[in-house]
Amino acid sequence: MTTASEPREPAIASKASAHARDADAWDAPGASFVAQVWAVARKDLLLEARSRERLVSMGTFAVLVAIVFAFAVDPAVRARSIGGAMVWVTVLFAGTLGMGRSWALEREAEALTGVLLAPIDPGALFLGKWMANMAVMLAVEALIFPVFALFFNLGFQGSIPALAAVVVLATAGFIALGTLFGAIAAHTRLGDTLIPILLLPLLAPVVIFASAATQRLLVGRPAGDVLSQLKMLGAFDLVFLFLCTALFGAVMEE
Amino acid sequence: METMTTPSPATAYAHSGVGSSTDSLAGTRRWAMALGVLAAVTMIAALYMVFFYAPTESTMGVVQRIFYMHVPSAWTAFMAFGIVALCSAGYLWLRDPRLDAIAVSAAELGVVFTTIVLLTGPLWGKIAWGAWWVWEPRLTLTLLLWFIYVGYFILRGAAENPERGKRFAAIMGVVGAVDIPLIHLSVQWWRSQHPKPVVLRPEGAQADPAIVQTLMVALLAFTLLFFSLMLFRYGLERLRTRAQALRVAPR
Amino acid sequence: MSAAAAPAPALAARGVEKWYGPLPAVRGVDFTLAPGEFVTVFGPNGAGKTTLLRILCGAVKPTRGTVTIDGEEIGESDGARRRIGLLSHQTFLYPGLTAAENLDFYARLYGLPRRKERVEEALLSVGLQDRRGDRARTFSRGMQQRLALARTLLHAPSVVLLDEPYTGLDPHASAMLRAVLDRLKDGRRTVVLVTHNLSQGLEQADRVVVQVAGRWVSDEPRGAVDTAAFERVYTERVAAAA
Secondary structure, three states: OOOOOOOOOOOOOOHHHHHHHHHHHHHOOOOOHHHHHHHHHHHHHHHHHHHOHHHHHHHHHHHHHHHHHHHHOOOOOOHHHHHHHHHHHHHHHHHHHHHHHHHHHHHOOOHHHHHHHOOOOHHHHHHHHHHHHHHHHHHHHHHHHHHHHHHOOOOOOOOHHHHHHHHHHHHHHHHHHHHHHHHHHHOEOOHHHHHHHHHHHHOHHHHHHHHHHHHHHHOOOOHHHHHHHHHHHHHHHHHHHHHHHHHHHHHHOO | OOOOOOOOHHHHHHHOOOOOOOOOOHHHHHHHHHHHHHHHHHHHHHHHHHHHHOOOEOOOEHHHHHHHHHHHHHHHHHHHHHHHHHHHHHHHHHOOHHHHHHHHHHHHHHHHHHHHHHHHHHHHHHHHHOOOOOOOHHHHHHHHHHHHHHHHHHHHHHEOOHHHHHHHHHHHHHHHHHHHHHHHHHHHHHHHHOOOOOOOOOOOOOOOHHHHHHHHHHHHHHHHHHHHHHHHHHHHHHHHHHHHHHHOOOO | OOOOOOOOOOEEEEEEEEEEOOEEEEEEEEEEEOOOOEEEEEOOOOOOHHHHHHHHOOOOOOOEEEEEEOOEEOOOOOHHHHOEEEEOOOOOOOOOOEHHHHHHHHHHHHOOOOHHHHHHHHHHHOOOHHHOOOEHHHOOHHHHHHHHHHHHHOOOOOEEEEEOOOOOOOHHHHHHHHHHHHHHOOOOOEEEEEOOOHHHHHHHOOEEEEEEOOEEEEEEEHHHOOHHHHHHHHHHHHHHHO
16 A cells, blocks of 8 residues: 555644554543443533523423412412422422433434444443433422422421432432433424323332322421331332333434 | 345345244134133133122122122233233344234233223222222222333334334333332332221122132133233234235335 | 455445335445445435445444444444444534534543543644634534534544535535545545535545445446446436336
8 A cells, every 4th residue: 555645634743643643542442331421421411501401491390380389279288288299299290391301402413323323332321311310300309399398388397318318319210211211202203292101100109209208308207217218219219220221222223 | 236136025024024924823813713712611601600600799789790800800901011021021132023013912902901990990989989989009000000001002103113113112011010010019008108098809808719719710711812812913913014014015 | 546455344234234114225235345445325315325324333223234344243332333433414413512522522432542632633623623612503514514524533433434425515615525535545544425416426436336225236446437427327327226
């Protein structure tokens, strides 16, 4: 093979260093699973931090739902006895609203195809998305809980760390299924409207345990009383994080 | 580069991934008919036993007999979903279209039986306790199962291309199956928190042997009916897939 | 152009087919490309060229057949995937991220060392270094395609697939693209270019292919193709195969 004529590369180094640059890339071991997860999560968080689109839409929606509850709940009912329920209903509806958006980002310039071209483990893509979605959802929840406490005068008497544990564990499982089905829904004709239909039956355990635990903590029962619910939520999370990661490759395949 | 000669229709659908072009459905049809006959016979026996052999339950009266339709339907509905789940997992792993055909056949029947459970439950409940609907754990679980089935079918039909739809539905089958035990536990816990637990014991206070026997026969009849119908449906699905491939003959 | 002796073809397809249910998109494509070959694929719309390219880079799984890059089959998380790049009419970029951030993301995905430098060099090579902090959304079509080109070449793929890259480009951007393609012809990189533009496609090709209805109906070395007559010949081939 004869050497090519002088390259017309604008201002870059010589051919030799170009070769070196290439060999560099070829010989590199490639990104680790964790590095890929972080790359995806970071990218999503960067996009969200910049546009704040999901935070704003989910947050606004949640506050409006709280207002609707205020109007809808009979004055004879003590809001304190349904605080846990109201909060989790709102979280679920706001969450399913935001889930679809995360995948819509990928479809804009078909970025998803570019990502899938890379030697990325689909599980890493899933977990990266999951992490980012978790962060966004937790941020919205950090708004929802205080707003409800304010609107309904719910003096929270229980253990805050226990409440945090409930919220994190419940959200993890919710977001795991939400990310999986969000991806699926993005590739159907019905799109985002499909997400709540698919998710809500599957999330029954999350609703049941999370709202019960939240309610107990709200009225001041000790953290030990919610231990069994925390365990169930944790089991749910483990099972579905694993399953969804494993199934994700099948979703992405064309 | 030589151009390929136009493949024959047999090659066409073999290439389109519909599975072995020689898999004969005659055997399936024979089994389906045999099971159908058995089912019919057993069903007649069951009907006889339900109306003439089993005693009238003391507290709930004649209406209690609906239980002999309710319980076997529930059993069948959940067994069907088990089949859906196993075949879905198999399909995702092996991509054999026959597994998908079994899954969709089981799902179609499963949703029918689930609907029967959801209709017979309230019918019985209204007459026995005056309430159309009670959040009894098993009934609640069945209600959620119904929605999971619906999700299965929506995904199958709504995907951009049919292959993807089958894969999405299979994912729903697997996720649903894994979730069902968790839902069951959670719903049971949920009802146990309820101040006045509603105990649905349609079989009545005593387990009279005649009742148990009738129930067993009814269970057998429903199971045979399910498998017979499922095999027919499976055969239909395989034929449909082949017909589709042949219709789009290569130019 | 003779290729350097290589133990395995740079890119090879064996019996590749893609059926969407009963509908065929690619109906049996077999070929081998030596390192450094530049192949241009012409074909009418709906011939399955885009699908074929997507199968070659692993974005789409074929119904049948295998694709190998340097002898390795393309699958998930493989060394093979790291050696191939695709430039399509969709940019595969995030409009909300800046040029540098987009490239940084891809550099992370591929696990490329010296990330910052590499991103900077890539931006330089397509002339976008002054816009590195601007969101991709603010770029014109030509600039977006240049950024996409930078993305494609970021991980120094040895096989580069280009799916109608000239689409929608103004003359300046077209010229830049052509210059980059010229640079790719360095004997080590294998290029498959899909285009409608007969003159642009013939310019750099070593090998000329016509794809119709999912099959390669013609595959000739560039030297055997009469440029002046090619348009007529192409039309004939398309009509014959339809």
